Amino acid sequence: MSLLTLLLLAVLPVAPSVAELTPVADEGFKYYWARSYGALGDDDVLDLALTPEGSIVVVGSIEAADEGCDALVLSIDGGKGDVEWAYTYKFATYQTIYGITSTPDGSLIVVGSYWEPGGPFYTFVMELSSLGGILWKRGYGPGVFEDVVVAQDGSIYVVGATSFFGAGGTDIWVLKLDASGNVVWQNTYGGPADDVGLSIALAQDGGVVVAGYCSAVDLWVLKLSSEDGSVKWAYSLGGDGMDWGMDVAITPDGDVVVVGDTASFGAGSHDVWVLRLDGATGQVEWERAYGGPGWEEAHGLAIDQDGNIYVIGYAESFNLDAWLLKLDGLTGEVIWEKAYGGASWDFGKKVAITADGDLVFVCETYSFGVEPGEAADILVFKVGEEGFICGTLYHDTSATVTTTTSTKEQTPDVGEPSGATSYDLAVSLTDVGDLIQVITLCLIEVDIAPPEVSITSPKDGAIVSGTITVKVDASDNVGVDRVEFYLDGDLLTEDTEPPFEYELDTTTKADGEHTLKAVAYDIEGNHAEDQVSITIDNTAPTISALTHEPSAPVEGEAVTISAKVVDATTGVLGVRLYYRVNGGPWKSLDMSPVGGLWLATIPGQSAGAKVEYYVEAVDLAGNTAVSNVYSYTVSAKPAYGGLETWHIILIGVVIAVIAIILIAVLLKR
Template sequence: MMRGRSREVKSRKVGIIIQSLWLGIFCLILITATLSLSGCNGGEGGSSGGSSSQDTAQGGNSGSGGEHSGGGGGSGGSSGGEANMGIPSVSIFSPSNNQTFNQGSPVSLSGWAADPEDGNLPGSSLIWRSSQDGQLGSGYFLTTTTLSAGDHTITLTAKDSSGNTQTASVQITITTGSSGQTLIPWEKTFNKLGDDSAFSVQQTKDGGYIVAGSTADSAIYGYVLKLNRMGAKEWDKLLSINNDGEAYSIQQTKDGGYIVGGSTDAEDGSRDFYIVKLKESGELEWEQTLAFEANCDEEVRSIQQTADDGYIAAGYMENYERGERDFYLVKLNKNGELEWQKTYDCSGGYEEAQSIQQTKDGGYIVAGYTYCYDFENLYGYIVKLSSNGQEEWSKILEGDGYTDIKSVRQTADGGYVAAGYTSNMDNLDYDCYVVKLNKFGDVVWERSFGRSDDEEAASVQEIVGSGYILAGYTLSSGTGGRDFYIVKLADSGLIVWEQTFGSAEDEEARSIAQTLDGGYIVAGTRFTAGGNGDFYLIKLESNGKLSTIGSP
């Protein structure tokens, strides 16, 4: 993957004024909601915040085709769920029915609702309650650590604009004993075909882990690995076995299966978006390839299931003839059929989306980099979108002068935390870069930290309680070469603790997630002396250590 690290450009500050056309966006959302409820797909021009977009809206499997809207886009979306006689339809995605949690561990609640008159209901109309502890909060997504011990009926109630209500519920158990998650650290490497790299990891509903990456011999394949909670392999799966490909992002879906995003070779020799739905057992359920245009490269960097049971994927589209690389997003329904696709660029620049998440309002936050010709430098680029892909605002992040954003997540206060790297062009070293934005995209604080050599962050997450956890690599400390670099930050962005893990060879962490026991799972690559790589995974305690035995 091209990283675009030109050492020759000079840093300079550029003031960016982002204006959001709120009235236009509001009207477009009303129009698209009406069209979707009548079973129509449509498109209209429009963009805001200083970037242009290309878009299409389609209702079936798509291989290619996008039309340029010349300054402004929009696309018809589809409202999810079915309703009866004006009563909302309600779904709970997590937790799973009869799931068990340790008391004090995070319990993530997610759900969705819609009806014929209102379409997708806003998060504020979705109320979560516990049969023991009463009202827990509102929204599509909610995390709580304060549930009482015992059995709970978790109920999601949706209310539409006419006052009609509907509920859905699941049963969970909160334990105080050892029957729930037990924190046991471990460290593992895995190799399938000879040269492996891990890019994405998540804890699964059964307490184990799912990992996605690539494995290669004479060809390169997407590779998915399922582990139990002790890090032992349960099953694995090769993807794109007929064409070279990679798997960059994975998430467990509400049905217990998995959605995987990456790339695969196309017949014309280019690369296409490659999206795969697996069953819980790892068997193939469906697969989809997508391209915005023929003879262009498209690769998924991040994918997530959405509140309407569909999927959103983000990456890039590169047209070599025009010399363009843009953010490329696709929205699929639950069967993998294309609902809409869009590209976004910053003043004719060179962009790549590397992280996407659905937000509490049903929209999306997307992050990556832009090499804007107006700026003559590489900068972080964050875009906030509505539920149908209309841009609401965008933000250029300069950092110390040369900046790339690898990961973004919405925070409990409705804002966002993003992480990557930044370079001070005076000393040419790379430092970890973390920025906190409010819900409007304004910078609350930003931090860069590093030592005598390079440090980069690849993944960040807000953690239960307070603060943030990030993972990447360091060249400045550890056992030699590049090492896993894990950093706990306070709410203010100041370092609470930092840990390094590695060997005499190189290790790079690419993904981190907090686990149900309060610890962390980290995935990346360990490079061997011969230059090949292995999946390298570590399960850490809550203090970032592999073991507290003998620790002060």
């Protein structure tokens, strides 16, 4: 992908105005960018969602002005990254939002926890409008809610952890809620040690898949029934070290992909770990670790419609930067990998794929923002499917990829019902849009509008012959780079300067129907095409069976000329008869089709006249055929209607004999 405009802007000590940094683009452009968002103090980002309207909504927390931190929801325009709205939500001294998802009707569901210093954590779920207003808010008791997903029927599935219910320690806690936040069912899953659910996804067969860790040391993945939370299968996977599942997603063909961290396998002390499991059985299809000599960790993943896997996390081995990998979904092989960041720590948190295939990922950054190196801010990237952005903000990496063989154990398949009840919460909402300072680190304007192109000559359906001029009109908002001319898919030539024309010698092509195509490219590589169907005909009609009737005309007798005329490709346009008398000037008559022949009549001539004639035929392509010249001579009319002299004498004798006989008969009477 080529770039039309590249603006690399230095990080400023105060946020510049958006108007200064964001050029007004004509329709047909899109933007890739990197921007930080924050206020004074630490601002943490934990999840993001893409709305049907194209907004990017990030959630986390923002340092409160007095004490503690407030839950933050920040909505960003998906086009250029401008802030649409930002609100904090306060239940207690401390609160944060861990998970967010959008609903089928465009609202937002957020989950998280709130707490007082030294006290227990309490859970909450809120539904927000697309503008951040609270539609409802509910609490469910002690615990932490980490992630949320919404089914097409509006059912809400929440995962987290609680020590208030369950088998002991901290257990995974999964709740199914109706669209108003009422509990449909709730279960805990775990044993006496600490077990935590960190991510949840909807399986294609209607089940629910949860990923996290069990006994504080092994990755744990469970598939549950959406009807009652019963376990369909559950497996722990790991090695000698600590291994956690951080995020889970479903492939287009229904398999389960889990990303997490492993201290048991890999090239360094701690690596990114990715596993693909059979969605129906939970059996491992492949598992791999990715990393360098240092500490790497994964926090999120997304899967595109082709099954490619995008993993976002952090890489100590690669400059303490956010780390994004694109993997082949079938094998786990690295397609590309890049690190994003600056001079300090930058942690990749979540990644999502837009409707047109671009990538959006959010990071916690200490390299950029309002107080670089001192406080954390939110850093959001929007990049193309290959991950490119301004050169100083990313660099390619080269991870060591290790095929791992984890120990897999089936875990108890019975969840324990939990007894939480939902209740309404008191919450204060504050507009903090004016507090959020936006700093643009990179803005790339990319032309995505294809040229407009039209073949103006020949027209669609035209019949052509000889050498023709193919004429094309092409225009583009940033300029036409070239126009390519094709006949039946074969490239004929290209033209880089208007007028865009090509002289096509049709005599080198076979007669018949052909497709003429013009493809226009702009300087960004966008292209559009137009095509017309033409019929090439360079073969003249054939003239045969040329005759005249009567074959021996006499003076004054009209003569009909007939000819058989055939054109195999386009058909006969017209046939004309030319004739002259006694070497005089040529005259012409249009011939008419009758019964498969073409006919015209030459007027009668005087005796002794010599009449010469020939036929000319034209097809629809303008090809002309001319027959040989033929002739006939006009005879004189015979006397008395054409009787010879001896005929007349004989008739006279017969009449005389008859007369004598009649007289003799009469005299006898």
